[in-house]
Amino acid sequence: MKKKFILLSGLATSLLLSGCWDINEAQRMYYVDGLGIDYKDGQYEIYLQLINFTNVAKSEYPNPQTVPAEVGQAKGKTLEEALFKLFRSIDQKVFWGHMTFIIFSEEALKDKNALSIIDTVLRYRETRYQIWTYCTQDSIKDILLLTPILNKSLISSKLSTPLDTDDQETFVEPVNFRNLVIGLNEPNHEIGIPYVTINKNWETAEQQGQDTTFIGVGVLSKSGFKGLIKNDAARGMQWMHNRTHRGEITFKLDGDETDFLTVTLEKIKVDIEPLVKNNQVTFEVVVKLNATLNGLKTNVSEDEIRKKIIKEVKKEIRTTYKEALAKDIDIYRLSEHLYRKNVKVWKRLEKDGKIPLTPSSISKLEIDVNQVNSGRKTFTGTFND
Template sequence: MMTRKNIVFLLFVLTTALFTSGCWDVTEPQRMYYINAVGVDFEDNQYKVYLQIINFADVAKSEQPSGDVAPAEVGYAEGKTIEEAIYKLYRSSDQEIFWGHMRYLLFSERAMENERSVPVIDTFIRFRETRYHIWVYCTKDPIKDVMLVTPILKNSLTSSKLSNPINTTKQESFIEPQNLRNVIIALNEPSHEVSIPYVTIMKDWETAEEQVDETTFSGVGILTKDGFKGFIKNSAARGNQWMNNDTNRGEITFKLEDGERDYLTVDLDKLDVKVEPIVKNSDQVTFDITIHLHATLNGFKGNINSDEVRANIIKQVKKEITETYEEGLKLDVDIYRFSEYLYRSNVRTWKKIEKDGKIPLTQDSIGKITIQVTKINPGRKTYEETIEE
């Protein structure tokens, strides 16, 4: 016969079991596929969608994946909308697909034309599983080929430069990575344009058996709220890094007038960039640029005069800033977002001269460019060579 005390204890056990068994409908991690990247192309009025699914065993590690399992597979489907294509891929999947680990979104040139990218971006910002910190890229290479590139030394795809571009920008900030949040902000602010890293496939690395493909940042593609403007590639895009306070480090190489070596490569870092709109006659605007930076010399032999180094740094940085700006003008692009600088500092003038969120720009819109090399570091002093002040 059960006592009152035993009955109370039994009720406690049953109640505890009831409230601690509420996870029966949760899918086990090993029974899901994890999306790492999405590629989007457009052709024949159809969205072409590529889903990159990574090996679950490699999600939580960055070292080499197991050799007997493919590091990734790429699924492909077409649809009149991106959602229709994704649902077609759901039908061919063996497991539930999880989107919470999605790391990057890759557009083809055709997918950015005629506002086609807008519904794609809208899909991912509305979907509750995805995050705003998804990296965004563009390419002219086949989407599938880019997404199947294996990182150097066959590391996990979660540590590739497309999945985690911040790692590579610590050593050189040639192109600023853009995440989905920054893209949305830039498209909603003057000049309603954003520079998206342009990715290509290169064969810069090789093993003892063969050359291997690797992705590289080769410039920027300009996306606007109305569509795609074009690419600024390779050296023509170098000025971007000197107009960005987030640049960790860049390099320039210039020819020396005297000395035992003809050329010198200098690291530039600690950038402090200021852009000041100068308004004349209430509707004429130019932009004065002031940049403070530090320089570190590499591999020089002989005595080098600091004035010569400073003069060459200033000359080269000004040249690259101007060349990138002029490439932007060819595409009718406000590459340095001067429209936003004016909007922030003098909205009355901006409203007077803007058209569709942009102000008219010409080759004369850049006023003074002032480069101040506040410090020159000679690096490790292994030899007796010095920098002469």
């Protein structure tokens, strides 16, 4: 009787257990890696990049016979409507928890609902704040269909893992959704989103290759899109924050018109100090850095190299600042520096989180070259004439 009671009790208990009936099997789901959003003719146009599950576990050596990704496309009056239209053509559950990046077209950022798009993405329970954010003027579909160099898996692409190349050069600082929300919520209520374009300077024996490259930023504010700063006009940004790991600068040496030198700049440290006088605010900027020579054509002194570096870095910082002012952009977040160090003055002067800026607002720009490393050799040429 006792054994019978134990058996019945065990059976009743097992029936009450929920088990794993509602679990989703990994091979029965599609995985989103990237999302593209465009805005045309009053409608949102979305591009959903689904990565091949077969290659996710083989990021180093993917199977060349498998398709790395497929890109779906749909339109709608809202972002959600476009997504639901796309869901109708998908035959398995879509998992968003591994989405690594989102690309906005310039038109999507210009639209007054750009901030609501960001809010929509963040409110969904599967998305995360680590999603990288980009903008472009190129075809979003073409960008999402690119295969990384040497046929690597898409989860190793520059868009999915922008920090992998950060130690080589930090021309444009990567921005994720966390940075985006903070930048828009705190003074100066503007944020620079990396501007991505298609680069065609790679090729194989069979065909020309393509990959993505960052050449500037698109600046978004709470009031809307403020414009693009790119190419040489964007170079000054890398010298104005401490997160730059490494960058290069090229300048002409005295003498021959074709005699140029490229120097690597590292260990950037920036100090911005606001000064208040007669209800006017100016900023004193001190940039400290180390330099390493990459090669020499002629003999050159350390003093000459220092002077050239200082001159060129100052020029690039001023050029970017001037370009941004023309678009009413506080590119170096000077308003935030005043907010952090003298909030009373900031409250008195600010309008919509920003303080008035002029070309003379940076009253002092000092570049300190701590070290000039000549590499394995001295400042004399390796080969004698």
